[in-house]
Amino acid sequence: MAIIVDNDTRLVVxxxxxxxxxxxxxxxxxxxxxxxxxxxxxxxxQDVEGIPIYDTVAQAVSEGRANxxxxxxxxxxxADAVYEAVDAGVHTVICITxxxxxxxxxxxxxxxxxxxxxxxxxxxxxxxxxxKANVGIIPGEVFRAGSIGLVxxxxxxxxxxxxxxxxxxxxxxSIVGIGGDPIVGSSFIDVLERFEADPExxxxxxxxxxxxxxxxxxxxxxxxxxxKPVFAYVAGFSAPPGKTMGHAxxxxxxxSGTAQAKREALEAVGIKVGTTPSEVAxxxxxxxxxx
Amino acid sequence: MDLLEYQGKQLxxxxxxxxxxxxxxxxxxEARAAADEVGYPVVVKAQVLTGGRGKAGGVKLAAxxxxxxxxxxxxxxxxxxxxxxxxxxxxHASDIExxxxxxxxxxxxxxxPLLMFTTEGGxxxxxxxEENPDxxxxxxxxxxxxxxxxxxxxxxxxxxxxxxxxxxxxxxxxEKLYRCFEQNDAMLAEINPLIVTPDGLVxxxxxxxxxxxxxxxxxxxxxxxxxxxxxDPLETLARSxxxxxxxxxxxxxxxxxxxGLSMSTVDVVVVAGGSPANFxxxxxxxxxxxxxxxxxxxxxxxxxxxxxxxxxxxxxxGDEVARGILAALERIDITVPIVVxxxxxxxxxxxxxxxxxxxxxxxxxxxxxxxxxxAVELAR
Numbered sequence: 001m002a003i004i005v006d007n008d009t010r011l012v013v014x015x016x017x018x019x020x021x022x023x024x025x026x027x028x029x030x031x032x033x034x035x036x037x038x039x040x041x042x043x044x045x046q047d048v049e050g051i052p053i054y055d056t057v058a059q060a061v062s063e064g065r066a067n068x069x070x071x072x073x074x075x076x077x078x079a080d081a082v083y084e085a086v087d088a089g090v091h092t093v094i095c096i097t098x099x100x101x102x103x104x105x106x107x108x109x110x111x112x113x114x115x116x117x118x119x120x121x122x123x124x125x126x127x128x129x130x131x132k133a134n135v136g137i138i139p140g141e142v143f144r145a146g147s148i149g150l151v152x153x154x155x156x157x158x159x160x161x162x163x164x165x166x167x168x169x170x171x172x173x174s175i176v177g178i179g180g181d182p183i184v185g186s187s188f189i190d191v192l193e194r195f196e197a198d199p200e201x202x203x204x205x206x207x208x209x210x211x212x213x214x215x216x217x218x219x220x221x222x223x224x225x226x227x228k229p230v231f232a233y234v235a236g237f238s239a240p241p242g243k244t245m246g247h248a249x250x251x252x253x254x255x256s257g258t259a260q261a262k263r264e265a266l267e268a269v270g271i272k273v274g275t276t277p278s279e280v281a282x283x284x285x286x287x288x289x290x291x
Numbered sequence: 292m293d294l295l296e297y298q299g300k301q302l303x304x305x306x307x308x309x310x311x312x313x314x315x316x317x318x319x320x321e322a323r324a325a326a327d328e329v330g331y332p333v334v335v336k337a338q339v340l341t342g343g344r345g346k347a348g349g350v351k352l353a354a355x356x357x358x359x360x361x362x363x364x365x366x367x368x369x370x371x372x373x374x375x376x377x378x379x380x381x382x383h384a385s386d387i388e389x390x391x392x393x394x395x396x397x398x399x400x401x402x403x404p405l406l407m408f409t410t411e412g413g414x415x416x417x418x419x420x421e422e423n424p425d426x427x428x429x430x431x432x433x434x435x436x437x438x439x440x441x442x443x444x445x446x447x448x449x450x451x452x453x454x455x456x457x458x459x460x461x462x463x464x465x466e467k468l469y470r471c472f473e474q475n476d477a478m479l480a481e482i483n484p485l486i487v488t489p490d491g492l493v494x495x496x497x498x499x500x501x502x503x504x505x506x507x508x509x510x511x512x513x514x515x516x517x518x519x520x521x522x523d524p525l526e527t528l529a530r531s532x533x534x535x536x537x538x539x540x541x542x543x544x545x546x547x548x549x550x551g552l553s554m555s556t557v558d559v560v561v562v563a564g565g566s567p568a569n570f571x572x573x574x575x576x577x578x579x580x581x582x583x584x585x586x587x588x589x590x591x592x593x594x595x596x597x598x599x600x601x602x603x604x605x606x607x608x609g610d611e612v613a614r615g616i617l618a619a620l621e622r623i624d625i626t627v628p629i630v631v632x633x634x635x636x637x638x639x640x641x642x643x644x645x646x647x648x649x650x651x652x653x654x655x656x657x658x659x660x661x662x663x664x665x666a667v668e669l670a671r
Contacts, residue, residue: 101476109434137606139636152551153551155605156549157549157603159635160555183399209550235551238561275562276562
């Protein structure tokens with residue numbers, strides 16, 4: 001099992017001929033992911049180190065039997081690329097592209113949901129199921145296979161925590177970077193729900209940050225719907241109020257949305273929250289080892 | 292990007308929402324001339340991106356030319372929550388019979404635009420939401436449906452507006468505000484207060500508009516409105532170099548890649564007993580040049596006693612970061628020690644490059660916590 005990507009993933013990379021698409025698409029293949037096609041309009045017939053390029057996602061689906069798309073195209077083409085992938089019939093779209101306008105995401109999100117397609121991102125690092133498939137930009141070598149499900153709003157912070165877990169001898173079932181934008185295709189709750197249903201996941205770790213109320217909602221979901229233990233980390237305790245810390249999502253104004261408020265909401269339902277990435281890894285390790 | 296009141300009002304005016312006649316001024320003499328044009332009495336309003344202008348003395352009425360000039364002189368240069376007033380908006384003062392509130396914003400949780408309207412305007416909307424939630428009508432717009440006139444009717448009837456003329460005017464403003472929100476890629480378009488004058492006219496007395504930074508590419512005219520003068524000079528320098536930088540007050544300069552890891556680094560420096568000088572995010576796929584740019588900005592802060600690089604490569608490659616650090620050491624005069632922690636994509640290559648060059652005053656640490664501790668110690 002694992003969630004979202006696994007041995008059955010047949011990946012088409014939209015934007016495989018671009019420099020980032022090529023670099024990471026090939027890294028995904030080297031990891032063991034079945035990368036069956038690339039799509040760049042006007043470049044059909046070419047290949048990237050043996051991966052055939054098609055003009056449309058529909059061709060990648062009919063000829064390459066792709067079922068999952070990885071979107072690497074520039075921001076102004078990204079919404080169109082996701083719509084195209086959904087219309088072509090893939091069941092999962094993972095969008096790495098950042099700076100997709102939020103208004104574009106409003107209708108895109110509604111459309112994707114209505115079609116029953118799983119969208120992760122935009123502005124996310126992707127999904128990695130160690131030992132099975134890596135789709136996106138997560139450095140696969142950092143993570144080991146195991147039973148901890150990791151879900152995060154932040155890319156590099158996910159790597160940090162995965163790294164700390166690996167140092168503690170622990171591994172992951174799947175690592176999902178949901179992205180830090182105001183509107184993303186999959187929320188903490190969407191992913192936690194899958195971890196709860198996934199037989200390979202025994203523990204879930206949630207990595208949040210300041211801004212919005214996704215962590216608070218996740219806390220409520222955990223209390224009401226999850227039987228598996230959940231641990232958490234929240235970034236931004238030292239962020240001054242009213243300043244934007246990079247992510248469009250990471251804005252705090254007044255008292256709501258602060259790291260402290262999130263920590264309190266999570267702890268109120270019995271979720272242990274680490275103060276540093278090392279501490280959350282230590283908490284998980286202690287639990288996993290039955291201490 | 293937050294717009295100043297007058298910039299928001301210009302968008303509102305262009306969208307057909309009634310606003311008072313006004314002028315932008317940067318000197319007291321300009322304010323006097325503007326007041327003569329729009330007609331007395333006038334209201335002189337500080338243009339700053341912070342709340343509490345009124346309480347801080349940044350909004351005042353003037354009855355004649357001399358008073359306008361005197362008030363403008365007093366407000367210009369005023370420090371409101373750390374924002375120095377450089378721009379004024381002078382408009383014809385409105386008589387107010389009633390104050391309402393109207394906004395459209397992004398509801399991130401629902402992933403839909405949210406319209407909010409109440410006849411209990413003129414106060415913080417959070418207060419109304421808390422103390423009198425029934426008075427605040429909240430209505431989502433389904434993005435697949437788009438805005439429809441029934442949305443406006445639901446707000447107007449829901450809030451108990453009974454005067455037919457007001458119903459008609461407010462409904463029209465709701466639709467125009469929604470179009471303005473949509474067409475300008477706004478994250479927030481708020482009118483507080485939306486006033487009714489004694490002769491029954493409804494108009495926007497204030498404007499709060501936030502534009503989605505990710506959409507500025509398709510709104511070059513809005514991108515130009517960014518108020519460079521109001522920001523911290525280091526933040527302005529950072530923006531001109533494409534570096535995401537937020538000035539803090541401490542001594543440990545921080546560079547991370549990705550907002551989450553960079554924020555976490557700020558937190559860990561505090562846990563290690565230090566005080567962060569800044570938040571700086573190289574973003575995804577940083578080149579050596581962007582590392583040089585970041586170092587230029589951070590070293591321009593005289594409070595910085597050490598610099599901590601915390602890089603976990605994904606789309607960013609460790610060797611690029613290492614090349615950037617080495618290039619910066621050659622190009623800029625950096626006297627403070629640099630502590631580097633590299634992991635992830637091409638981290639080994641990066642560490643090898645640093646070890647080979649072995650510049651003085653550069654320390655490579657194996658973990659985030661070790662690196663933070665070292666940087667805190669070196670900043671002392």
